[in-house]
Amino acid sequence: MSEPLLVVDSLTVTMAGVPVLEDVSFALQPGETLGLVGESGCGKSVTALSIMRLLPDPPGKIASGRILFDGVDMRTLDAAGLRAIRGDRIGMIFQEPMTSLNPVFTIGDQIAESVIVHRGLSHRAAFEEAAGLLDLVGIPAARNQLGRYPHEISGGQRQRVMIAIALACKPKLLVADEPTTALDVTVQAQILDLIGRLRRELGMAVLLITHDLGVVAEFCDRVAVMYAGRLVEEAPVNQLFAHPRHRYTEALLRTMPAANAPGKRLPSISGAVPAPAERKAGCIYAPRCGFALDRCATELPPLTASPHRLRCWNPA
Secondary structure (H helix, E strand, O other): OOOOOEEEEEEEEEEOOEEEEEEEEEEEOOOOEEEEEOOOOOOHHHHHHHHOOOOOOOOEEEEEEEEEEOOEEHHHOOHHHHHHHEOOOEEEEOOOHHHHOOOOOOHHHHHHHHHHHHHOOOHHHHHHHHHHHHHHOOOOOHHHHOOOOHHHOOHHHHHHHHHHHHHOOOOOEEEEEOOOOOOOHHHHHHHHHHHHHHHHHHOOEEEEEOOOHHHHHHHOOEEEEEEOOEEEEEEEHHHHHHOOOOHHHHHHHHOOHHHOOOOOOOOOOOOOOOOHHHOOOOOOOHHHOOOOOHHHHOOOOOOOOOOOEEOOOOOO
């Protein structure tokens, strides 16, 4: 086993002094894909933004923990150090390309910027590289698209442009935060196939944040399940889908269409993820769990060791 490319160690993040992430730890090996799953409000996107050091401060603050990328603690880097890594050795695909792309710059300008800044290419050479990247991500007549603006292309093409920007410098790590949100299923499949192909060709690691457990089953090597700002289960993807241990993971898997008969109403998980200010002592999932013990309400379960990490007093 090689040294991990990314190590998130005991990460705690607060918003206006209220913890939104608590003691989150995981590692990602070179070339590996880790899926980060959970309902909205569980802390997945905050984790991604914290890794990239893009969390607005204030109100956000990394209260404690380490974020090691290639052996370097991202928390110790100044603005220049972060600029040298972001967009170069780490690429990120954001949830909504229409708000992530600058509406007053052309597609060509926005892709070329990365290779000009990080690779020192001339303007002409950078635009040649941008055309090649658009071709790589499957946009037809790529050279003719360089002068277009984000509002002039479709949602699927905008997402491909975001991927082209993220991959412009052939990063070691790609952070993909809901890369197929708001896309139709055909385009979703094309985008995920593209990321998978580029991962194999470039040998990069991928941190995939998604609600879609079907995507995780097909695309990821390991999966980490988050609930209310904490990591509650992590395992190799085949092991977790075959033998989920945490009651929350078990409930999530029951909601998958593939786990239910066609035409049958999909089950749901009663209740909702508590807001950060409403989180109480003990297991935070206990109020929604049908298998909670008395101790679940007062004692926080510890996270067990690899390869199947678990935070539960009464596992399946």
